Structures are given as structure tokens and as C-alpha cells.
Amino acid sequence: MLWNKRRPSEILDPTVVEPSYGDPMIRCIHVALLCVQQYPEDRPKMSTVYAMLSYENMDLPEPKEPGFCRESPKKFC
Template sequence: MAKPYISDFGIARAVGGDQLFGKTRTVVGTHGYMSPEYIMKGIFSMKSDVFSFGVLALEIVSGKRNLQFRHPDRELSLLGHAWMLWIEGTAVELVDPLMEDPFPISEVLRCIQVCLLCVQQHPEDRPTMSSVLSMLDSETAKLPQPKHPGFFAESSHSEIEYMPDGTPSVTNRLTYTLEAR
């Protein structure tokens, strides 16, 4: 029997109907996919879904799960790792090594750039889903440079325990680095 996941993806539609944005007192969903404004303030919008989409797409490109990702030298989330590779000009290192060669590097880099646009810290900086689709579909349109992602740093390793099957068990004492305006 399938579990009902009303807030994992499509939260703006599931909770807010046809509203452009809304606020809730109860935050439900899957850590690692929820937008910063939803987790911190209970504010959701279509841009919350864009954030979730960006996380999911980065997971697909990298072959790594956001909550299970651990950088060996830095305390970075998958989003932070992708961002650091992007600004260092080495974003191709994010690509899952199991991805079949040859793959068009320019298309993968474009996908990473679109993903980073989706996971930007501030919702007003994120594109709409229709813009995301247009950006992914077009190979010629110039894309804006992404800004700092939400949830750049990961919680400390001591606060995350792993179940025997490798599933993370996260306590409520998560700490995130958020960029102030």
C-alpha cells in the first residue's frame, strides 16, 4: 500500500489550492527537499516546488541522495557541493560516474546550472517551472548565473545517525548556513 505524501512534492498545489503562496503552522514533508522558506517560516508557494525539483534533478545528475551526501573535506550538503563545484568551474565532477559515456557535457552543465537556479536561497530568485522547462529544452538561450543555494552547509555529522539499511535518521537539531540579505 502506498503512503500518502501530500507535502513531499507539489506542496503549493496540495496545501494551497490555487493560491500563489500561503503559510502554514505545520511543516510536513521530506527533509532535504523542502525549501528554506517553508522549513523556517512555513511559507509555501510554487517556488517551493521549484526548489524540490532542483534538489531531485541534482540527485539524478550526481547519482547521490541529498540527505546521504557527505563531502570528505567540507561539511557541505549536496547543494553546497554542487555550488562549490560550479563556482570553481569544475561542475562536471558532480556527474554520476555511472552515467554512460559519451554524454554531451554542455547539456549536463546546462542541467546543473538550471538545478542551481532552482535551489537558490531566495524564492524570488528561482525560476518558474515553465521557465525551467524552457531552459532545459533550449540549447541556445543564455541562462542567468545562479546565486547561493539554500541549505548550503549540512548539519554536523554527529547529529545524523544511519539506520542499518543506510537510511539517515536526522534529529531536530539541524543547523544550516543561511545567507542573510
């Protein structure tokens, strides 16, 4: 929900993560959301995940609905 509300930094725990790690951590969250999309054909291959995490200037697509979540689907979207 925080990702869809454009507030990904609120996902990070400030007691664990230093502010300088913010952008790389948000990128990791973005890639993780791509990996749990509902339909397997929408999920990136591991070689693509490696590239996404290795090259910070690589553009990432917006993640689609996850295959599962703890909240009801209406609350996620």
C-alpha cells in the same frame, strides 16, 4: 563548490554518463542550481525552467547562493 570553481564536469559520474551527454547534463545542473537559490524570488518559474531545458541556445543567469547545502556556507562560497 565545483560549480563556483568552474569545474562542473567533475560533478558527473563517468561510470554512469557518457562523455557525449556532458553538455546537456551540465545544463541540467545549472538549471537545478537556479531552482534552489536561497530567495524564492530568484528562482525561475516552472515555465522558465521548461524553456531553459528545451532551448539549449538560451542564456542562463549565474546561480546565486543556494537556500541550503550540506557544507557550511563559508565552504560553499
